[in-house]
Each structure stands twice: as C-alpha cells, then as structure tokens.
C-alpha cells in the first residue's frame with residue numbers, strides 16, 4: 393500500500409483485504425525515532441517481545457513484561473501515523489485464562505492506543521483468541537516456531553520437519569484462524585508447509601523464515617539493519633549499522649582524546665554586551 397494513497401492509519405480490515413492482492417510489509421519497532429523512519433515504508437509495525445533480546449539484552453523473550461511492552465508500544469505509536477501497530481502479549485500475560493488475556497489486551501490497547509495484539513498460540517489457546525475477538529480485541533496469531541516456547545523446545549527450532557509436526561502446525565494455523573485471528577505469523581517453517589498453510593487459511597500469513605510464499609513478510613529490524621550480532625539463516629542484511637556505529641564511535645573517541653572535538657564550529661562564544 394503506497395503512503396500516497398493512505399490518509400489514515402492502516403486498519404485491521406485493510407490488512408485482511410490484502411491477502412491475494414498485495415504483499416504485506418511488516419517490521420518490528422520499539423522506539424519512536426525508529427518507528428518514524430519505518431512508518432512510511434511498511435504496512436504493519438510490530439512491537440515484538442523480541443525487544444527483550446535486541447534492546448534489553450535478555451537471553452530469551454520470557455523475561456519480557458507487560459509494562460515493558462506498554463512502554464515500547466507507546467513510543468512506537470508516538471513515532472508513527474500510517475502503519476497498523478500490533479503489540480505482542482508477552483509470556484505469562486495471556487496463557488492463564490481468557491480473562492487474563494482480556495485484561496492484558498485491554499491494558500495494552502488502552503495505554504498505548506495500538507490497534508491489535510499478537511499472541512503466540514496454537515490449538516490450546518484458540519478459545520482464548522475467540523474470547524478476545526468476540527470482545528473487540530483484534531488478534532494476530534503466531535504459529536510454527538514460537539520463541540516464547542524456547543524452554544519447552546530447548547532452543548529456537550524450526551518446525552515441520554516430521555509429518556507429525558507438519559500436521560501439528562497446520563492444526564495450529566487452522567485453529568487460530570477459526571478463532572478469529574485477522575492474520576497469522578508463520579515462523580521457522582519449510583516453504584512447502586508455508587505454502588500449504590497459506591493456501592488453506594483465508595487470512596494473510598506473515599512469514600519469518602517461512603519463504604516468499606507467505607502473504608507478507610516480517611523481520612526483526614535490528615537483524616536486517618545489522619545492529620544485532622547473531623542472526624538466523626533467514627535474515628537478509630540490508631545494512632551493516634554495527635560497523636557504521638563502531639566506526640563513528642571510534643572516530644569520536646579519537647577526536648576527544650586528541651582534543652579536536654569540540655572544535656570552533658561546536659563552541660558557544662558569547663560576545664560581551666556593550667554597556
């Protein structure tokens with residue numbers, strides 16, 4: 393969707409309607425200035441719980457709290473005006489009961505102003521998703537590799553290698569679609585499985601490590617810009633900001649040590665007032 397044809401934020405129905413028509417462009421954002429840079433180019437800004445690893449230095453997403461998501465969600469809403477903003481419900485804030493998920497979603501939507509939440513969930517949480525959708529909370533699903541299940545899986549492992557696992561991911565996608573998700577993130581699955589699921593479900597699939605057969609794509613922005621060191625195989629690096637930052641900071645440090653910064657142009661000189 394071009395920025396020139398949109399005069400309001402992209403909505404949940406707009407994203408649903410893009411299936412089979414336009415590829416959906418999504419990226420993660422956690423801060424206002426980065427959201428402002430990405431906003432004209434993307435359809436969806438996801439305030440992902442990946443913020444825990446890429447911004448806060450946590451080893452997994454399971455340490456991320458609802459308060460952290462709300463703080464970053466508020467920043468992204470302030471920095472953007474065009475994209476649909478979706479905020480992740482972090483681990484432990486929705487699995488307990490549909491009521492817990494509803495209370496968490498209401499906090500996120502009321503305190504940030506975002507338009508939807510994302511939930512990593514399969515068949516077991518389909519009832520919770522339906523509970524939310526029936527009460528006015530738009531939900532983006534997330535199936536396949538679910539980073540919040542890192543301790544159950546023993547790592548971030550691609551899904552769908554065996555027939556059983558393929559059937560499980562298909563069942564997850566069907567369940568969250570039937571529960572009312574408006575789009576489904578498909579993470580870390582083989583191209584053939586992504587193609588099968590994208591053909592079965594009526595809502596858009598957003599791939600990450602799931603090939604170009606999906607209806608849209610998402611990447612962790614820090615991964616594609618090269619500020620986060622370790623990246624999975626499916627990431628394409630569009631910039632090398634680590635090198636750019638390293639080079640800039642090395643030059644700054646050298647200038648400070650050589651007393652060549654601040655220079656003439658960077659110094660205040662007050663002229664004495666004439667009596």
Ligand code: KIV
Pocket residue numbers: 420438439440441442443480534577600610611612
């Ligand atoms: O947390 C996140 O950033 C995500 C995306 C990578 C899909 O869930």
